[in-house]
Amino acid sequence: MSEPTREATGDPSAADPGAPGPDDAPSGLQAEPLPGQRAAAAPGAGPASVDGLPPGARTSRPVLVVDYGAQYAQLIARRVREADSYSEVVPASASVAELLARDPAAIILSGGPSSVYADGAPLVEADLFEAGVPVLGICYGFQAMARALGGDVARTGLREYGGTDAQLEPVQETDAAPGSVLLDGQPETQSVWMSHGDAVRSAPPGFTVTASTPGAPVAAFEDRERRLFGVQWHPEVKHSTFGQQVIENFLRGSDVPAGWTTAGVIDEQVERIRAQVGDARVVCGLSGGVDSAVAAALVQRAVGDQLTCVFVDHGLLRAGEAEQVERDYVEATGVDLVVVDAETQFLAALAGVTDPEEKRKAIGREFIRSFEGAAAGLVARAGEEGAEVRFLVQGTLYPDVVESGGAVHGGTSATATIKSHHNVGGLPDDLQFELVEPLRTLFKDEVRAVGAELGLPEAIVARQPFPGPGLGIRIVGEVTRERLEVLRAADAVVREELTEAGMDRSIWQCPVVLLADVRSVGVQGDGRTYGHPVVLRPVSSDDAMTADWSRLPHDLLARISTRITNEVDEVNRVVLDVTSKPPGTIEWE
Ligand SMILES: Nc1ncnc2c1ncn2[C@@H]1O[C@H](COP(=O)(O)OP(=O)(O)OP(=O)(O)O)[C@@H](O)[C@H]1O
Numbered sequence: 001m002s003e004p005t006r007e008a009t010g011d012p013s014a015a016d017p018g019a020p021g022p023d024d025a026p027s028g029l030q031a032e033p034l035p036g037q038r039a040a041a042a043p044g045a046g047p048a049s050v051d052g053l054p055p056g057a058r059t060s061r062p063v064l065v066v067d068y069g070a071q072y073a074q075l076i077a078r079r080v081r082e083a084d085s086y087s088e089v090v091p092a093s094a095s096v097a098e099l100l101a102r103d104p105a106a107i108i109l110s111g112g113p114s115s116v117y118a119d120g121a122p123l124v125e126a127d128l129f130e131a132g133v134p135v136l137g138i139c140y141g142f143q144a145m146a147r148a149l150g151g152d153v154a155r156t157g158l159r160e161y162g163g164t165d166a167q168l169e170p171v172q173e174t175d176a177a178p179g180s181v182l183l184d185g186q187p188e189t190q191s192v193w194m195s196h197g198d199a200v201r202s203a204p205p206g207f208t209v210t211a212s213t214p215g216a217p218v219a220a221f222e223d224r225e226r227r228l229f230g231v232q233w234h235p236e237v238k239h240s241t242f243g244q245q246v247i248e249n250f251l252r253g254s255d256v257p258a259g260w261t262t263a264g265v266i267d268e269q270v271e272r273i274r275a276q277v278g279d280a281r282v283v284c285g286l287s288g289g290v291d292s293a294v295a296a297a298l299v300q301r302a303v304g305d306q307l308t309c310v311f312v313d314h315g316l317l318r319a320g321e322a323e324q325v326e327r328d329y330v331e332a333t334g335v336d337l338v339v340v341d342a343e344t345q346f347l348a349a350l351a352g353v354t355d356p357e358e359k360r361k362a363i364g365r366e367f368i369r370s371f372e373g374a375a376a377g378l379v380a381r382a383g384e385e386g387a388e389v390r391f392l393v394q395g396t397l398y399p400d401v402v403e404s405g406g407a408v409h410g411g412t413s414a415t416a417t418i419k420s421h422h423n424v425g426g427l428p429d430d431l432q433f434e435l436v437e438p439l440r441t442l443f444k445d446e447v448r449a450v451g452a453e454l455g456l457p458e459a460i461v462a463r464q465p466f467p468g469p470g471l472g473i474r475i476v477g478e479v480t481r482e483r484l485e486v487l488r489a490a491d492a493v494v495r496e497e498l499t500e501a502g503m504d505r506s507i508w509q510c511p512v513v514l515l516a517d518v519r520s521v522g523v524q525g526d527g528r529t530y531g532h533p534v535v536l537r538p539v540s541s542d543d544a545m546t547a548d549w550s551r552l553p554h555d556l557l558a559r560i561s562t563r564i565t566n567e568v569d570e571v572n573r574v575v576l577d578v579t580s581k582p583p584g585t586i587e588w589e
């Protein structure tokens with residue numbers, strides 16, 4: 001158990017008498033009412049939606065996204081919301097009758113890991129296409145639609161992962177039907193993002209093929225009369241250049257009403273938090289990052305001083321980070337903060353551990369032990385009248401849940417576990433806290449928008465993400481204090497140079513990874529070295545679900561490489577990771 005050891009920073013007036021306190025912070029965690037907030041129906045007007053959308057949204061007919069185990073199902077719903085239409089994700093186990101009972105304005109069939117011709121693959125019942133509801137199939141959903149309606153799907157041996165050029169096919173225009181609905185207004189060749197090994201070999205009867213790629217001769221099709229559409233690529237990822245337009249063309253071409261916005265999320269979540277927490281005391285894991293800052297701001301708005309934030313200094317932080325949270329963050333937001341010094345416990349838990357998932361679980365467990373220690377400290381501080389702390393607020397986002405293979409449909413999940421994020425899949429089984437996670441169904445850019453509306457300072461809202469397990473998942477091999485020091489020094493050089501080059505906003509983040517179990521021969525000062533490589537992993541992304549490697553200027557890379565090999569003794573080689581996501585992930589572990 002860890003003890004809260006550096007509690008003094010918790011009082012903002014102690015840190016700076018002029019700083020606004022929790023009750024009057026104008027730009028901090030207590031923010032002004034939102035301008036232009038969309039009118040929402042009374043809270044609780046409908047059943048809890050799977051993605052926590054505002055109640056007002058439920059007055060619209062939904063665009064249902066049927067989830068076949070896609071990494072991107074929620075992202076599809078998110079893009080529909082971005083097109084101002086209300087959307088919810090539903091599991092593939094929902095029957096056609098259940099889907100239609102929701103009176104959907106349209107249905108989107110997601111991608112998924114299965115092959116439509118394999119035993120046990122989730123299939124689409126052909127009745128769905130007879131109901132007069134417009135349908136868009138994406139990747140697996142496209143293949144499933146093709147198969148259900150009499151097309152041919154097979155493993156062709158032509159796999160496509162990452163960026164590809166799609167060639168639009170000419171579509172005959174008639175008076176009754178214009179050219180392609182889905183690809184209307186788009187250039188003949190466009191860059192699309194793909195992730196498939198199967199392909200549609202022939203479109204079903206009645207469908208027109210509207211695009212092809214080198215690996216997918218039938219890369220898009222549509223039956224304009226029945227309003228059935230499909231694409232092999234992923235229009236929901238930002239790396240598909242005209243992806244959003246594909247989705248908007250589908251929605252508007254299918255007469256799905258626009259008018260839903262995400263602004264109501266704040267009101268909805270504040271209501272939910274009040275209902276969940278009542279007058280109980282709450283701790284919030286605060287990292288200095290965007291997500292926990294926004295989560296804390298929402299909870300602060302909902303239950304005010306029932307909230308205490310807990311920052312865990314686990315020894316896996318970057319240079320200067322603990323100070324930044326303890327001083328700058330408290331000053332900017334006026335939050336009530338307890339700091340837990342838990343380096344010893346975390347390093348002990350990581351001793352001898354090299355497997356990435358084991359590391360993540362060990363870190364997740366230690367986080368909870370630290371929160372428990374802090375909660376016990378709070379109870380002791382409050383004396384007799386201090387009730388136990390039952391609730392833990394985390395800034396969990398939807399990508400954390402998806403990658404952890406998390407269940408968003410009440411227990412079952414078809415999503416593969418990519419990595420256990422410490423705050424989701426890494427949580428210990430004996431967790432005693434009830435979780436409060438107001439951002440669990442949102443993406444980073446949505447969270448940033450919520451944070452900005454709540455009045456959080458730009459410096460916090462625009463920060464690059466940094467994973468909770470910190471440098472612990474950027475050392476490939478065992479994590480030790482010495483290795484952490486090496487990585488911290490290399491990372492500090494990279495961050496300094498990126499800031500100096502003015503690139504903090506143009507890249508999403510730039511993990512620096514120490515290959516601690518790899519050595520290579522170098523020559524320095526006429527002598528032989530046998531040191532470790534570090535990997536630079538600069539990426540661009542909008543939501544961390546997909547990413548591309550950032551093309552950093554060569555002279556900047558050269559400066560970083562020279563400085564690291566000069567300044568960090570143990571490192572004699574600097575390499576650049578040029579892998580997109582997929583197939584790579586952003587972090588190496
Ligand atoms: N050092 C820490 N101390 C306390 N809580 C933490 C710490 N690191 C992470 N957490 C908790 O885990 C959650 C998930 O971490 P994550 O890094 O995804 O979010 P974040 O740090 O809030 O935002 P960002 O993605 O911008 O880094 C956080 O929102 C926070 O609740």
Ligand SMILES: O=c1[nH]c(=O)c2[nH+]cn([C@@H]3O[C@H](COP(=O)(O)O)[C@@H](O)[C@H]3O)c2[nH]1
Pocket residue numbers: 360399403419420421422423465466467468469509544545581584585586587588
């Ligand atoms: O708080 C976190 N806890 C974790 O366990 C974790 N793992 C990855 N990340 C961050 O999530 C985003 C996607 O990362 P990956 O492509 O590596 O999955 C990137 O922004 C990563 O930095 C984490 N954040």
Ligand SMILES: NC(=O)CC[C@H](N)C(=O)O
Pocket residue numbers: 110111112113114115138139140141195196197198199
């Ligand atoms: N991303 C997907 O939906 C993939 C669909 C199918 N499993 C394929 O490999 O082609």
Ligand SMILES: [Mg+2]
Pocket residue numbers: 287289290465466467468
């Ligand atoms: Mg973080």
